[in-house]
Amino acid sequence: MTTVAKALVIAGSESTGGAGIQVDLRVFQQLGVLGVGALTCIVAFDPTNDWAHRFHPIEASLIDEQLEAAFADWDDLAVAKVGMLGTPATIDTVAARLSERRLRHVVVDPVLICKGQEPGAALDTDNALREKILPLATVVTPNVFEAQVLSGMDEITTVEQLGEAAKRIGDLGVPYVLAKGGVELPGEDAVDILWDGHELIETRREKVGPVRVSGAGCSVAAAITAQLAKGHDVLDAVNVARDLVTEGIKARIAGNTPFDIAWQGAYHPWG
Numbered sequence: 001m002t003t004v005a006k007a008l009v010i011a012g013s014e015s016t017g018g019a020g021i022q023v024d025l026r027v028f029q030q031l032g033v034l035g036v037g038a039l040t041c042i043v044a045f046d047p048t049n050d051w052a053h054r055f056h057p058i059e060a061s062l063i064d065e066q067l068e069a070a071f072a073d074w075d076d077l078a079v080a081k082v083g084m085l086g087t088p089a090t091i092d093t094v095a096a097r098l099s100e101r102r103l104r105h106v107v108v109d110p111v112l113i114c115k116g117q118e119p120g121a122a123l124d125t126d127n128a129l130r131e132k133i134l135p136l137a138t139v140v141t142p143n144v145f146e147a148q149v150l151s152g153m154d155e156i157t158t159v160e161q162l163g164e165a166a167k168r169i170g171d172l173g174v175p176y177v178l179a180k181g182g183v184e185l186p187g188e189d190a191v192d193i194l195w196d197g198h199e200l201i202e203t204r205r206e207k208v209g210p211v212r213v214s215g216a217g218c219s220v221a222a223a224i225t226a227q228l229a230k231g232h233d234v235l236d237a238v239n240v241a242r243d244l245v246t247e248g249i250k251a252r253i254a255g256n257t258p259f260d261i262a263w264q265g266a267y268h269p270w271g
């Protein structure tokens with residue numbers, strides 16, 4: 001018999017393998033964590049239309065069944081990552097299950113935009129995420145755009161503003177906020193800021209050039225989740241996540257889509 005830390009992922013599928021649950025499960029495996037998962041939606045890019053997102057939600061009752069099975073199977077499932085949800089109905093279902101099963105940590109990657117949705121539907125989804133999922137999160141990992149939307153700030157162009165946004169999101173009731181500057185802020189380093197309710201902790205890694213890869217945000221949230229599942233604290237988990245994503249971007253893989261994808265297999269926890 002093997003005893004292994006387990007983590008639940010609630011996320012969408014992105015079939016080219018660049019983002020979503022494909023990435024989350026790669027990260028879990030790389031960090032030695034058994035991934036258990038519920039699929040919320042399917043994103044199929046359209047290669048004949050500039051790789052536009054074709055977004056297909058999964059029926060709420062089917063999401064509920066997946067969560068029912070995962071929770072029923074594993075008594076020690078205590079940490080979850082929430083990725084792309086996509087519709088208010090999905091959010092209601094996920095929020096209900098997460099409220100019922102008290103988890104030690106819920107890491108939320110607040111994926112706000114899906115280019116395949118019409119704007120009105122996207123706004124309803126963003127509002128539902130803020131109202132129903134954020135109060136259940138223990139860690140949230142917004143990028144600059146998401147930090148701006150969630151904090152209500154007009155602009156974020158400096159590390160100080162990113163820190164202010166993190167605090168404001170914390171005020172919505174989230175204990176830990178990792179606001180990711182990434183390549184959006186100027187400077188040699190990619191700066192992400194962790195707000196733990198008391199202090200702002202800057203985490204810096206050298207920028208791997210100006211490159212933007214697909215799946216960087218998913219990788220960070222999944223790595224934090226895996227480390228928390230193994231019992232590490234949030235700051236340790238964030239540091240491992242930053243190392244994993246930096247190595248993953250350095251070792252990026254190019255296919256035919258406009259963005260390269262991160263290769264999480266380049267990071268080795270033992271150094």
Ligand SMILES: Nc1ncnc2c1ncn2[C@@H]1O[C@H](COP(=O)(O)OP(=O)(O)O)[C@@H](O)[C@H]1O
Nearest residue numbers: 143180182183190207208209210211216217245
């Ligand atoms: N070129 C880069 N070099 C180093 N780190 C990067 C680079 N681009 C992004 N990152 C880091 O990758 C993580 C995710 O980036 P981000 O752009 O915020 O993701 P997403 O927009 O996918 O949510 C962050 O930790 C960010 O600092």
Ligand SMILES: Cc1ncc(COP(=O)(O)O)c(C=O)c1O
Nearest residue numbers: 012014019020043084215217218
């Ligand atoms: C299913 C799914 N989840 C999450 C994301 C967000 O990915 P990223 O880590 O690049 O922000 C995407 C983007 O296409 C997606 O299709």
